[in-house]
Amino acid sequence: MTSIYYVGLDVHKKSISYCAKTEDGRIVQEGEVAATRAALSAWAEHLPGPWIGALEATLFTGWIYDHLQPYAQQLKVAHPVLLKAIAASKKKNDRVDARKISDLVRVDLLPECYLAPRPLRELRRVLRYRNLVVRQAVRMKNKIAGLLLETGTPHHKEKLHGRRYFQELLGSLEGVPDSVVELLRLTRCSWEAFHRMEQKLIAGLCQDPELTERVARLRTIPGVGQITALTWALEVGEPQRFATVGQAVSYCGLCSAQRESGGHSQRGPLSKQRNKHLQSILIEAAKLAPRWSPSLAELYARELQRGNRNRATLAVARKRVAYLLAVDRSGKAFESRAPAERAAA
DSSP states (O other): OOOOEEEEEEEOSSEEEEEEEOTTSOEEEEEEEESSHHHHHHHHHTSSSOEEEEEEOOTTHHHHHHHHGGGSSEEEEEOHHHHHHHHOOSOOOHHHHHHHHHHHHHTTOOOBOOOOOHHHHHHHHHHHHHHHHHHHHHHHHHHHHHHHHHTTOOOOTTTTTSHHHHHHHHHTOOSOOHHHHHHHHHHHHHHHHHHHHHHHHHHHHTTOHHHHHHHHHHTTSTTOOHHHHHHHHHHHOOGGGOSSHHHHHHHTTOSEEEEEETTEEEEEEEOSSSOHHHHHHHHHHHHHGGGTOHHHHHHHHHHHTTTOHHHHHHHHHHHHHHHHHHHHHHTSOOOOOOHHHHHHO
């Protein structure tokens, strides 16, 4: 029978420490390899036999996983927070970390985390870059308003970023230094460039037929727009990985951390172990959702009676997660239940 080797990889920017063990825990190979595709290929081809490997989730994990996956029988990605809790020790270095990861794979105790398929990760990278562009565009818009406030220039706040109004405003400036006028022009040009860039990135995402179909289905939910649907689809990846709505809510960072000991339970603030991109979009969208959905408006009003506006917003966001997950998993458009059907259920 062919022996299986268990390989632990401690990944860094320039180098990767590795440790290969047999099923009984004997070390057969360990060392360090350069974090380049050529070096990894040469290393993988000289392993003594078929192997199962694991590496910690980091910024560099994606390309290493994609490159080594064809060489391995199975390649796993470890959850960094849970891995620290399991493998915590007094002595810590790259060699020890690689050995511990190898042992966790060998005894099947590795805390795995989800790694989206490569095509999905590429689309997600574009969406996150779009979010960066939007933040920069907002900074430019705020800078325009700030320059006008610094020089005491009266302006119409709602019309400020309209092209015609802005040009008329520049032509009517009096007593404003020439440097400020030039800065206003440069900032306006930067904002327009970022705006065009955002439109181009969104148009590129919409060219993927499978993603476009999925987004169209999610947008049948009242109040779910294009960006919310895109963010859900690309950040969640495969909705079937969530067995319950509670798991999806936790992944989105819409529930508080829980600490329970000796029969005493305590709830803390929102957990930091979440998808921050999805959390911010869902919370912002939940503030507007009651305008589009009577059921969500009723939910918001009921929670607001308890005296906490933030809790009401979170309750709406959690309900929308339930809607998004149901539509995404079923592959069908959203259908609201009639009051009689809701009561019968």
